[in-house]
Amino acid sequence: MIDRINAYFHFHNNHLRPSAYVKELQDRKLRKMIEHAYGTSGFYRDLMERAGVRPGEISTVSDLRRMPTVTKDDIQVNFNSIISRKYDPEKCIVRTTSGSSGKMLRVIWDDFNFLSRLLLYYRAFAMIGYTPFKKLVYFLPVVEDAGFTFGLFRQKGLTLDRPFEEVREFLLKYRPHILSIYPSYAADLAAFLSDDDVKKIGLQAISLNSEMILSNDRSLIEEKYRCPAYEEYSCVEAGVIAGMCRCKGMHVFSDNVVVEILDSAGNPAGPGERGEVVLTALNSFAMPLIRYRIGDISSLSGETCPCGSGMPLLGRIEGRKDDFFLLEGDRRVPAWMIYEAIERPLHGYGDESLVLSDFYLVQRGRDRADFYFVKGPNFSRDYVNDMMVRSRDLFGPGFTLKVTELDDIDRVKAVKRKYIHSEIN
Numbered sequence: 001m002i003d004r005i006n007a008y009f010h011f012h013n014n015h016l017r018p019s020a021y022v023k024e025l026q027d028r029k030l031r032k033m034i035e036h037a038y039g040t041s042g043f044y045r046d047l048m049e050r051a052g053v054r055p056g057e058i059s060t061v062s063d064l065r066r067m068p069t070v071t072k073d074d075i076q077v078n079f080n081s082i083i084s085r086k087y088d089p090e091k092c093i094v095r096t097t098s099g100s101s102g103k104m105l106r107v108i109w110d111d112f113n114f115l116s117r118l119l120l121y122y123r124a125f126a127m128i129g130y131t132p133f134k135k136l137v138y139f140l141p142v143v144e145d146a147g148f149t150f151g152l153f154r155q156k157g158l159t160l161d162r163p164f165e166e167v168r169e170f171l172l173k174y175r176p177h178i179l180s181i182y183p184s185y186a187a188d189l190a191a192f193l194s195d196d197d198v199k200k201i202g203l204q205a206i207s208l209n210s211e212m213i214l215s216n217d218r219s220l221i222e223e224k225y226r227c228p229a230y231e232e233y234s235c236v237e238a239g240v241i242a243g244m245c246r247c248k249g250m251h252v253f254s255d256n257v258v259v260e261i262l263d264s265a266g267n268p269a270g271p272g273e274r275g276e277v278v279l280t281a282l283n284s285f286a287m288p289l290i291r292y293r294i295g296d297i298s299s300l301s302g303e304t305c306p307c308g309s310g311m312p313l314l315g316r317i318e319g320r321k322d323d324f325f326l327l328e329g330d331r332r333v334p335a336w337m338i339y340e341a342i343e344r345p346l347h348g349y350g351d352e353s354l355v356l357s358d359f360y361l362v363q364r365g366r367d368r369a370d371f372y373f374v375k376g377p378n379f380s381r382d383y384v385n386d387m388m389v390r391s392r393d394l395f396g397p398g399f400t401l402k403v404t405e406l407d408d409i410d411r412v413k414a415v416k417r418k419y420i421h422s423e424i425n
């Protein structure tokens with residue numbers, strides 16, 4: 001319990017601190033993480049020795065560029081040697097990253113990491129008005145029990161496969177203050193709810209996550225739900241990367257991650273210049289992640305936010321936009337439904353299992369698509385059959401889904417950063 005209280009105060013209100021404080025805290029956490037990784041992770045020790053970098057040479061964020069970057073491939077291949085010797089993976093929480101974020105990775109969270117993730121989610125919601133005793137509803141493919149909420153944070157998770165009628169009934173009864181939701185799901189649900197329903201539910205804010213969103217889509221969601229919509233940017237690997245304040249500034253959670261933006265030559269991009277997002281996780285001790293190329297594109301702004309937060313501002317995030325499928329008769333199948341068909345059955349194999357290590361779904365015509373996959377170490381043919389049945393239900397009987405096993409998905413990809421792609425819309 002003491003750990004929880006200490007952790008709570010470690011993260012509490014850091015988003016309200018001046019930038020000098022935030023920078024100092026981030027550098028301190030970075031030094032601790034580099035020492036820890038060098039001392040206890042075989043992979044990082046080798047990496048640093050090969051690069052000729054001693055841990056003491058990295059004392060601030062600007063020194064980080066002396067370290068090599070790490071790709072998803074590096075993590076897949078070196079999983080065991082990345083894990084810190086100080087942690088027993090059996091006693092950690094194991095998760096698998098979703099296919100929407102690229103190659104599928106197994107990720108390990110120690111207790112402190114799990115706790116900090118929750119606290120930082122609460123903080124992201126607090127920044128848009130979530131206070132103790134207010135009610136939050138979140139939508140996910142699989143709902144996870146937060147484990148604890150300090151008894152204050154009332155919340156309810158709903159899975160995406162519930163019929164909209166049931167979701168509507170629930171929202172009318174529970175009357176949440178805040179929804180945490182995928183943009184495409186929010187848009188589809190909005191079309192089902194009447195104006196009267198929306199008024200009765202009485203939302204105060206919406207937090208949009210996971211998919212890239214254009215600002216006019218966000219305005220439409222705000223109009224339909226009659227409340228402001230904010231964005232949150234997070235990943236399984238590192239937790240919350242950035243969250244919006246009420247001024248709609250996307251603040252990097254500097255006490256959780258270092259965000260670097262690199263240009264195509266691997267050099268730091270200038271303020272406002274777009275480039276590849278590279279993350280260093282500051283609270284992930286069982287599985288250190290240093291200069292990890294997550295595969296998204298964004299920018300760091302040099303500007304300050306009217307809210308006064310000292311946490312730096314991130315630009316628009318590109319790279320997670322998935323397509324909807326357009327079928328005969330102009331029927332539109334949104335990305336979240338496609339994820340349901342592909343990813344939900346994966347959860348049935350447990351978090352320790354890596355059934356697939358990569359996939360790519362591409363629509364070739366109104367009546368056909370190709371599903372490419374790379375087997376994971378726990379591959380199961382039953383998964384492929386299950387996914388085929390679900391896809392048939394989703395796309396209808398006239399639709400052909402061709403399944404192909406590959407060693408390397410990148411060879412067939414038309415659009416590098418997309419995992420669900422449509423060639424026809």
Ligand SMILES: [Zn+2]
Pocket residue numbers: 245246247248249250251305306307308309
């Ligand atoms: Zn702000």
